[in-house]
Every structure is written in C-alpha cells, then in structure tokens.
Amino acid sequence: MTSLAQKLxxxxxxxxxxxDLPHELGAVRVSDRPDLAQFxxxxxMAAAKLARKNPREVAQGVxxxxxxxxxxxxxxxxxxxxxxxNAKSGQKNANQAITMQAALFKTLEIAGPxxxxxNVTDDFIAGHLSVVSGxxxxxxxxxxxxxxxxxxxxxxxxxxxxxxxxxxxxxxxDCLKRMMRVAxxxxxxxxxxxxxxxxxxxxxSAFEIAHPGWPYFDPGFEGDYPADxxxxxxxxxxxxxxxxxxxxxxxxxxxxxxxxxxxxxDGRRGYLALWQHFIDLSLxxxxxxxxxxxxxxxxxxxxxxxxxxxxxxxxxxxxxxxxEDSEGAVVIPVVRPEDKKEMPPLLFKKSxxxxxxxxxxxxxxxxxxxxxxxxxxxIYETDLRQNLHxxxxxxxxxxxxxxxxxxxxxxxxxxxxxxxxxxxxxxEGKAMKxxxxxxxxxxxxxxxxxxxxxxxxxxxxERGEIARxxxxxTLKFTELSNQAHMDYIFDIDRMTQFEGKTGPYLLYQxxxxxxxxxxxxxxxxxxxxxxxxxxxxxxxxxxxxxxxLPDHFEAAMKHYTPHVLCxxxxxxxxxxxxxxxxxxxxxxxxxxxRASRLALCALTYRQLEFVLNVLGIDIPERM
RNA sequence: GCACCCGUAGCUCAAUUGGAUAGAGUACUCGACUACGAAUCGAGCGGUUGGAGGUUCGAAUCCUCCCGGGUGCACCA
Numbered sequence: 001m002t003s004l005a006q007k008l009x010x011x012x013x014x015x016x017x018x019x020d021l022p023h024e025l026g027a028v029r030v031s032d033r034p035d036l037a038q039f040x041x042x043x044x045m046a047a048a049k050l051a052r053k054n055p056r057e058v059a060q061g062v063x064x065x066x067x068x069x070x071x072x073x074x075x076x077x078x079x080x081x082x083x084x085x086n087a088k089s090g091q092k093n094a095n096q097a098i099t100m101q102a103a104l105f106k107t108l109e110i111a112g113p114x115x116x117x118x119n120v121t122d123d124f125i126a127g128h129l130s131v132v133s134g135x136x137x138x139x140x141x142x143x144x145x146x147x148x149x150x151x152x153x154x155x156x157x158x159x160x161x162x163x164x165x166x167x168x169x170x171x172x173x174d175c176l177k178r179m180m181r182v183a184x185x186x187x188x189x190x191x192x193x194x195x196x197x198x199x200x201x202x203x204x205s206a207f208e209i210a211h212p213g214w215p216y217f218d219p220g221f222e223g224d225y226p227a228d229x230x231x232x233x234x235x236x237x238x239x240x241x242x243x244x245x246x247x248x249x250x251x252x253x254x255x256x257x258x259x260x261x262x263x264x265x266d267g268r269r270g271y272l273a274l275w276q277h278f279i280d281l282s283l284x285x286x287x288x289x290x291x292x293x294x295x296x297x298x299x300x301x302x303x304x305x306x307x308x309x310x311x312x313x314x315x316x317x318x319x320x321x322x323x324e325d326s327e328g329a330v331v332i333p334v335v336r337p338e339d340k341k342e343m344p345p346l347l348f349k350k351s352x353x354x355x356x357x358x359x360x361x362x363x364x365x366x367x368x369x370x371x372x373x374x375x376x377x378x379i380y381e382t383d384l385r386q387n388l389h390x391x392x393x394x395x396x397x398x399x400x401x402x403x404x405x406x407x408x409x410x411x412x413x414x415x416x417x418x419x420x421x422x423x424x425x426x427x428e429g430k431a432m433k434x435x436x437x438x439x440x441x442x443x444x445x446x447x448x449x450x451x452x453x454x455x456x457x458x459x460x461x462e463r464g465e466i467a468r469x470x471x472x473x474t475l476k477f478t479e480l481s482n483q484a485h486m487d488y489i490f491d492i493d494r495m496t497q498f499e500g501k502t503g504p505y506l507l508y509q510x511x512x513x514x515x516x517x518x519x520x521x522x523x524x525x526x527x528x529x530x531x532x533x534x535x536x537x538x539x540x541x542x543x544x545x546x547x548x549l550p551d552h553f554e555a556a557m558k559h560y561t562p563h564v565l566c567x568x569x570x571x572x573x574x575x576x577x578x579x580x581x582x583x584x585x586x587x588x589x590x591x592x593x594r595a596s597r598l599a600l601c602a603l604t605y606r607q608l609e610f611v612l613n614v615l616g617i618d619i620p621e622r623m
Numbered sequence: 624g625c626a627c628c629c630g631u632a633g634c635u636c637a638a639u640u641g642g643a644u645a646g647a648g649u650a651c652u653c654g655a656c657u658a659c660g661a662a663u664c665g666a667g668c669g670g671u672u673g674g675a676g677g678u679u680c681g682a683a684u685c686c687u688c689c690c691g692g693g694u695g696c697a698c699c700a
C-alpha cells in the first residue's frame with residue numbers, strides 16, 4: 001500500500017524503463033497546478049538532459065508507452081486490483097487492455113517544456129480509497145523492523161526551572177519518536193538530564209556556605225542522610241542562579257565549585273546524598289510539567305548515569321589511539337580527512353580530571369550501543385547552538401569505531417524570541433517559566449470555552465479536560481508547524497487566537513466529523529467496512545487529498561520535519577470543512593452517494609486522528 | 624579572525640529539496656448561519672523572494688561577491 005502518486009510513479013517509472021531511462025525519473029507527484037492536472041511527472045526534462053534530447057520528445061515517448069494498451073496490462077495489472085478485479089486473470093486481450101488503460105487515466109498530456117500531466121479516473125480514485133479504508137495503516141508502509149532508535153530530547157537541567165524553550169525540544173522530540181514508531185522502529189525517548197556538570201558543584205558549594213552544619217558536608221559522618229531534602233524545589237531553583245553568579249564574581253567560589261564537582265564525580269557520599277535530593281525534587285517538577293503537555297520518556301537517564309563507565313572508556317579510547325594529551329587535558333582531535341574547515345578537538349576530560357558534557361555524551365553513545373544491540377539511530381533534539389559540540393561528539397565516536405552502521409543525527413532548533421524578535425522575556429524581563437506558559441494558554445482556552453455556547457451537559461470537569469486538550473493542541477501545533485532550525489517567535493496573544501491555522505482549528509474539524517458520524521449512526525446510516533466510493537465534482541478534491549497521506553509521512557520521516565505533517569493536517573481539515581459546507585451528507589437522498597460521503601468523512605477522521613496522534617495531540621469528544 | 628544559521632506579502636510562516644502563474648494564516652474589505660457545530664466557509668486586496676552577477680530549457684532553492692540580523696569557536700552545558 002502506498003499513496004496514489006506512488007502507484008502512478010510505479011507505472012510511469014516502468015514506462016521510463018521501457019525506454020531505457022532511469023526508473024526514478026518516472027516519479028509522479030501531486031500537481032502544483034491543479035488547474036492543469038491532478039498529477040505531474042517532471043522526469044522527461046531531466047532525462048532529456050541526460051540523453052541530450054529534446055524534452056518534449058522524451059515526454060512524448062513516455063506518453064506513447066503509457067498509451068499502449070498492452071503496456072499496463074502486461075506489466076502492472078497486479079497494482080490495480082481494486083478497480084481491475086473484474087478482469088479475469090490470464091485472459092488478456094486487446095479490448096480488455098484498453099479497458100484497463102482507460103480505467104486509469106482520464107487525461108494524459110504534455111505541457112510546457114516537458115511536463116507530463118495526468119488526470120486519473122474517478123473510479124481509480126474510488127478504488128484506491130477503498131483499499132486505504134481497509135488498511136489499518138492508512139496506506140503507510142512500514143520501513144523498519146523493530147530496530148531501536150534512541151531519541152535524546154528535553155535535556156532539562158536539574159535545579160533549573162523549565163522555560164519556554166523546552167517546549168521546542170519536547171514537542172519535536174516527542175513527535176519524531178511517534179513518527180519512528182509508526183515507521184516500525186522501537187523508539188525510545190531519553191530525557192538525558194543535565195545533572196553532572198559544574199552546576200552541581202556550584203549548588204553543592206553554595207549550600208555548604210549557607211548550611212555548613214548539614215551532615216552532607218561532614219566528611220566523618222557515617223550515619224544515614226535524611227530521606228527528604230531539607231529544602232524545597234522552589235528554594236533549589238532559586239539558589240542555582242545565585243550560585244552561578246557567585247562563581248562568576250568570585251574566583252575562590254568557582255574553585256570551590258570545581259572541587260565539589262570533582263568530589264561529587266569521585267563519589268563523595270555526602271555530596272551524592274545531597275545531589276540525590278536535587279534529582280528527586282527536579283524530577284517531581286519535570287514530571288508534572290511534561291504530564292500536562294502529554295509527553296513522556298522511556299529512559300530517565302542523566303549525564304551521571306554513565307559516570308561509572310568513564311574509566312573503562314578512557315582506557316578504551318587510549319588503547320584505540322583516539323585520545324591525546326593537550327595542556328594537561330585529554331582531548332580527541334576530530335578533523336575528518338575530507339573536512340577542509342578546522343574543527344577544535346573535543347575536550348574529553350578537563351585538566352583536573354573532571355568530566356564534561358563531551359565525556360558523558362561520548363560515554364552515553366558507548367553505553368547505548370551496549371544496552372541496545374539493535375540500535376540503528378540516535379537522534380538528538382537540542383538547541384541549534386550545540387551543533388558544533390555534536391559534530392565533535394559524533395566524529396569522536398566514529399573515530400573510536402563505536403558507531404559503524406549507526407546513524408547519528410543532531411536536529412537543532414532555533415532560539416525562542418519574543419514578538420520584538422529578541423530572546424524571549426516576560427514583561428518583568430525574566431524568562432517565562434514553562435508551567436506559567438501552559439497555565440496561561442489553558443486559562444485562555446477556558447475563557448474561550450466559556451464564551452462558546454457549549455452543551456449544558458458538559459460538566460466542569462469535562463470542560464477542564466477540554467481546555468487542557470485545546471491548550472496542548474495550541475502549543476504543539478504552533479511549535480511543530482515551524483521548521484525546527486528556524487528561530488521561533490513566541491507570541492502568546494497570537495497563539496491563543498484559536499482561529500485560522502491553529503491546533504484548535506484541527507480539533508474543531510475533527511470534532512465536527514465525530515459529531516456527524518455519531519448522528520449518522522443514530523439514524524442508521526453506515527458506510528460499511530469496505531466502502532464503495534462514488535466520486536462526484538463535490539467529492540473529488542477531498543478524495544484526492546485523502547490519497548496523499550503516505551507521501552507526507554514519508555517526507556516528514558526522510559527529513560525529520562514534523563511541520564510537513566502539520567501542513568497536511570491543516571490542508572486536509574480545510575478540505576473537509578470546504579466539503580462539509582458545499583454538500584449534503586446526512587441529508588443526501590441518494591443512498592449510494594450518502595454512504596460514499598459518510599465514508600469520506602470517516603476516512604478523513606481517521607487520517608486527521610492519525611496525524612494529530614503523531615503530532616502528540618488528542619481529540620476531545622466535543623468542544 | 625574562522626565557521627554555521629537566518630533574510631519570502633504590513634505581521635507570522637510554507638513552497639514536495641532545481642519545476643509551470645511563489646502559497647497559507649493573520650490583518651483589512653465584501654459576502655454566507657430555517658442541511659449535518661460560524662473556533663466555519665467563499666471572494667478580494669497584498670511580492671523586484673535583502674542586493675548584484677553567474678550556472679540552464681527552468682533558480683526563493685545551486686555557485687561567487689556584497690548588505691543586514693543571530694550564533695558558535697576546549698577546561699559552562
């Protein structure tokens with residue numbers, strides 16, 4: 001099963017092959033001139049360039065092959081089972097072949113410098129949609145077979161409040177994970193918390209200054225440390241920026257922080273106990289935040305999780321001759337032979353022996369390979385500014401020979417700016433907290449729900465849940481519909497308009513279909529399991545849209561670009577809304593047409609639900 | 624200094640990776656709720672794709688130079 005355009009590509013590709021031209025040049029796609037045709041193939045022009053021929057002549061040659069009645073029946077009839085199943089196999093004759101050819105193409109013509117334009121018959125569209133309707137995967141092929149993919153996103157820091165920027169990594173990473181699963185991978189999200197660097201030493205030593213009497217700081221203490229932290233998460237979150245600033249201003253405090261970091265990494269008991277409080281408190285906060293967003297992780301590792309592996313890896317890297325000493329530190333030179341530009345070496349260990357994020361990132365790759373024997377990809381979703389770092393880490397892992405046959409991919413997102421185009425700040429000049437942002441959007445959604453004439457049977461609880469779903473749809477859809485690598489303008493007022501190209505629009509259309517289908521059922525109308533589609537002028541554009549899903553999914557997979565799916569979801573929702581406004585569905589008197597239109601609605605709903613699900617957006621029953 | 628990213632309609636963004644007449648949303652102006660939910664639909668307005676060259680049947684996309692904005696270059700992550 002594939003898209004309709006891919007089916008056509010198979011036919012046209014075979015036609016190119018019949019002329020000794022590359023099969024791929026027969027690629028057919030939805031036309032970008034719908035006034036001229038439904039589908040187009042541009043390969044004749046590329047082929048003409050290769051063969052140094054006139055493009056229109058090449059195109060004519062392809063069209064001649066396609067118009068040969070025997071061509072399709074001889075080569076490709078198996079592809080068209082649904083519309084051709086009336087033809088008895090093994091009984092091909094010229095008449096029947098003509099029938100098959102005519103059953104596919106309504107028009108077939110050459111335009112401009114050598115475009116081949118196609119219109120297909122309504123029966124062909126109908127047959128295709130019947131098959132799609134009967135397919136659990138809606139025509140999307142499975143491209144993987146249970147290989148493991150680890151996605152590293154979120155990257156929240158311990159003791160540091162989540163801010164608006166985390167929405168980017170969370171939404172994109174989670175969506176990529178869902179895409180990978182649909183494709184057939186065993187995809188695992190790793191939060192990979194920032195819990196092991198100098199910041200930890202900074203906080204520890206700040207506490208040591210403030211509370212020197214705590215048992216965590218007594219080297220001779222041998223008892224049990226308190227199970228609960230003697231400070232709250234809010235206090236922790238507040239102490240961090242002060243500690244960081246303190247180290248900036250005072251070299252002695254910085255030294256103390258460095259020393260504390262190293263001792264923590266060395267396993268000093270009291271520090272570890274204190275550090276565990278940081279983790280516990282931070283996790284509680286993080287889990288509450290991501291639960292509201294509907295995002296989750298399978299792997300709750302942090303940088304610290306590979307600490308025990310560092311001696312082993314350090315030795316291994318040295319044995320492989322990958323590391324070098326440099327100014328007392330251990331580094332990995334990472335210039336690839338083919339690279340022209342200079343690249344600074346990866347700092348693997350600081351001169352005082354402490355680990356950096358270079359250390360833990362390389363160690364994590366090593367660890368994942370051992371933990372997941374079927375690993376095929378590691379995908380990192382972080383701020384774009386870490387680009388160089390990941391290039392270095394990936395190159396180091398390659399040089400060490402850890403990642404043969406494994407794809408390492410960094411997907412960077414741009415900075416979050418305010419409406420003024422500068423890095424986002426609240427009116428008070430502070431970074432907006434993630435939780436405040438979600439709360440604000442939810443409040444707007446509640447407000448909007450209060451204005452709407454909602455069904456009185458919707459209770460306060462359901463209304464709250466609907467508001468949450470609308471808020472999540474808003475946040476994720478605005479986030480995901482931008483390309484990741486672009487800087488991002490965060491404008492909460494614009495975001496909460498809930499009109500036009502927004503998450504709530506998609507929910508609204510989906511809810512409308514759901515409501516319609518409920519009514520249909522109540523009236524005893526059914527589309528049936530393998531619906532028979534009747535495509536008329538009012539149905540055609542929606543029907544054609546419904547043939548496209550696999551193409552968009554494939555494009556999003558290939559380039560790791562969720563915004564392609566957002567675009568399709570919106571186009572489909574809009575196509576439905578237009579269809580809905582233009583024709584009778586329940587009130588259609590012709591039973592066959594009515595059943596077909598209901599089946600179009602049902603299929604639209606399934607596709608919308610599917611895409612929204614991949615985007616991480618849930619649909620309410622009503623709104 | 625070296626490297627990377629960005630510049631498209633007033634604003635926010637697309638453009639199937641080199642295809643035809645550069646598309647959406649928003650804002651603005653009209654029009655449509657006694658057929659199924661108006662958070663909707665239809666129509667109009669809006670462009671020298673930052674600029675200049677080049678490559679070719681064809682460029683927002685590729686190459687060169689320039690302008691403007693942002694970012695990164697080992698002991699923070």
